[in-house]
Amino acid sequence: MEIKVKVFANLRDLVPVKPALGEAIVLDMESNSTVLDVMKKINLSRNDVAIILINGVHHPPEHIIAEGTSISLFSPVGGG
C-alpha cells in the first residue's frame, strides 16, 4: 500500500534522501504496517522522532496505518 510521510526539523537530514521543504516522501508499505515500520524504512529510530501527527492528531509509534495515510514526523522541538 502507498503512504506519504513528511519529515521536519532535524529529521530532514537523517532520512536517506533529503526531501525539499514540505515535500512528502512516498513509500510502499506492507498492509498492517505501523508508524515505527515507516520510520525504520527511512532510517529513523524511535529516539529521533518526538512528534507523530496523522491528520493533525498525535499518534504513538505503534499505530497501525491504513492505505493512503499521510504522516508528519518531527524531532524534539520547542519555541514560542
Place this chain on the structure above:
Amino acid sequence: MLESEKKILRINMNDLSVKWEEVKDEWKHLGGRGLTSTIISEEVPALCEPLGPYNKLIIAPGLVTGSTAPSTGRLSVGAKSPLTNGIKEANAGGRTPQKLARAGVKAVIIEGHRKDKNKWYNIIIKKDNAEIVEANEYHNMGNYELIKQLWEKYGSKPGIIGSGIAGQMLLQGAGIFGNNVENSDPGRFAGRGGLGAVMGSKGIVAIITDDSDGGVIKPVNEEKFKSATAALKEALIEHPVTGKNGGLQNYGTNVLMNVLNEAGSLPAKNWTLGYVEHAVKISGEATHERIDLAVEKFGDQTNAQYAHACNPGCVMKCSMIVVDKDSGKEVLSPLEYESAWSLGNNTMIHTYEDVVELNRICNDIGLDTIEAGNALAVAMDAGALEFGDGPAAIKALKGVAEDTPMGRIIGSGAVTTGRVFGSNRVAHVKGQSMPAYDPRPIRGIGVTYATNPMGGDHTAGYTIAAEILGIKGEVTDPRAIDKAGLSRAFQETTAFLDSSGYCLFTAFAILDVDAGFAGLVDSYAAIMGEEFTVDDVTKFGRKILNLERAFNKAAGMTNADDRLPEFMKTEPLPPHNVVFDVTDEELDAVHNSL
C-alpha cells in the same frame, strides 16, 4: 556586587528629577515581573488613564539577571496597559537586562508627565548615576538609525531600549524595543500591551544603560550557586530542544510553524483556517536553509547565522541573523515564530522576503509584531486590504511612520482595526490580540488566553509544551487533558520564571529534567542566600498572579473579561472543525477555586 546592594532608580518627569532609593524590605526578594507587578499594585491607581500622568513605567531585570548563571538575561517591563486597561508585564532579552542589573539597578520607576509636550528626553543610566538629557534630535527617528547613532555617541556598547516612532505617537500597538547584542537590530522587544506608548507618553525616546562602573551580580551562597548553575547548564545543553544542534538552535522559535500547521492548529487567514500548505515557506526550516545557502555562497563575507544568542551568556541560542539572499548582508535579527506567523501566515503572505520586510518595519517603528500582524489580517478580512498582498501590507505598515490614516489604524492594534472596518472576527482577550496557536483545537492554551492577567498571551502559561510538544511526558490527546489545572500550573511557574530573570525557554529542559529544575531554583535561592525550594515555586507564582488579578479587578475587570471572543465558540476551525468548548465554569475555576 550582591543582589541586595542594588537600588531603585526613580525618575520623575514632572520636575525632571532622578532619585536613588534603598529597596524596601517587602521588595527585597523580588525581581523581574514579581517586582514590576508589585510596584504597580502599590503605586499605580488601578483606574488611572494608561497614557496619563498617574501611570508608571517600571523596568526591572530578573533577580538572577547579571549573575553568571546561564540564560538569565531577561528584562520585565510593566505598567497599566493602554491596550488592555489592566496590568501588564512584557519580557525581553537584548543588551539592557544584564547591564541594568550590573549597574546596580533593582528597578527603574518612571512617573509623572513632562510639562512641555514638545520636549523629548533620553535617560542615561550608569552605576550610582542617572541623568535625563534632552533628545529632540532623536524624536521620530527610525530605530535602526537611532541605535546606530546612540551607539556611536555613547562609546561603552550600551544597552538601549526605547519607545520608537509608534510609541512616541502613543499608538496602542507600540512595544518597547531593545538593541541586540551586536547593536545591529532593535529587534529585542518587550512587545505586548502597548508599553511603547506608555514610554512615549512620558516623553522618553530611549534609555541608555552603561554598566562600565558596575559589576557582576554575585551570589550570597557561592558554593550552592556554582553547583546549581552547573546542574542547570547541563540540563539545558543535554536537552534535545534547548541543547547543541537541537530544535531551538537550528531553527529558532519558528521551528513551531510546521508543527502547529501539521497539527491543524496554525491560525491562517485571520483565524479562519488551521492549516495552509504554504506555511512551510516561512518556517524555521526555510530560514535555516537560507542561512546555509548564504554561508555557502558568501563564506566569511556574510554574518548569516543560526544558534545566535539574544543575550550574552545564553546557552540555548534560539535567535538567528537573516540576510538578503543576493548580497549576504544582514536584514533582520531575529525572525521569530510569532512574528512570521502573524505577519505571514495570518495575512496569507507567504513570500519570505515580504514577511522579513514587514518584521523589519515593525522593528524600525517600534510595533509589536503580533498586534500588527493581527491588525493587518483583520483589515484584510474586512476587505480593506487583500489577503496575501505583501506589497500592500508593507505600504500600510510604512504608513505608521508616515502618519497615514491606515498606518494609524493598523498601529492601534487588532481591536481598533476591527472597529474601524466593522469586523467582529478579532481574535483577542482583554483587548490584546492572540498569538500563533488556535485555541479551538488546542484548548489548554485557550484557557491561558482567557484567564491569564495579561490578555491574549501565550507566554503567560505555555500549555503548548504539554499539549503539542510532549514536554514532560508523552503527548496524549490534547482534548482529554485537564485544561484548567494545566493552565494554572503553567501560569504559576511562569510568574516565577519571569521574576527570576531566567528565560522562559529553560522550561523545555527543566520540566523534563528534575535536576535542572532543582538547579534553577537553587541558583535563585543562592543569589539571595535564603531558603527557597521547588515547592515554593508555585506558591510564589500564585502570589504574583493574585496581585495582578486584584489590580485588574480594581481596574474594572470581571470574570466576563476572562472569555474568548464569540466567533471562536460559533465558527468551527478547519481541518478539525471544532469550536472552543471549554465552559465558563471551567474558566472561572482556574483561579477562583484557589
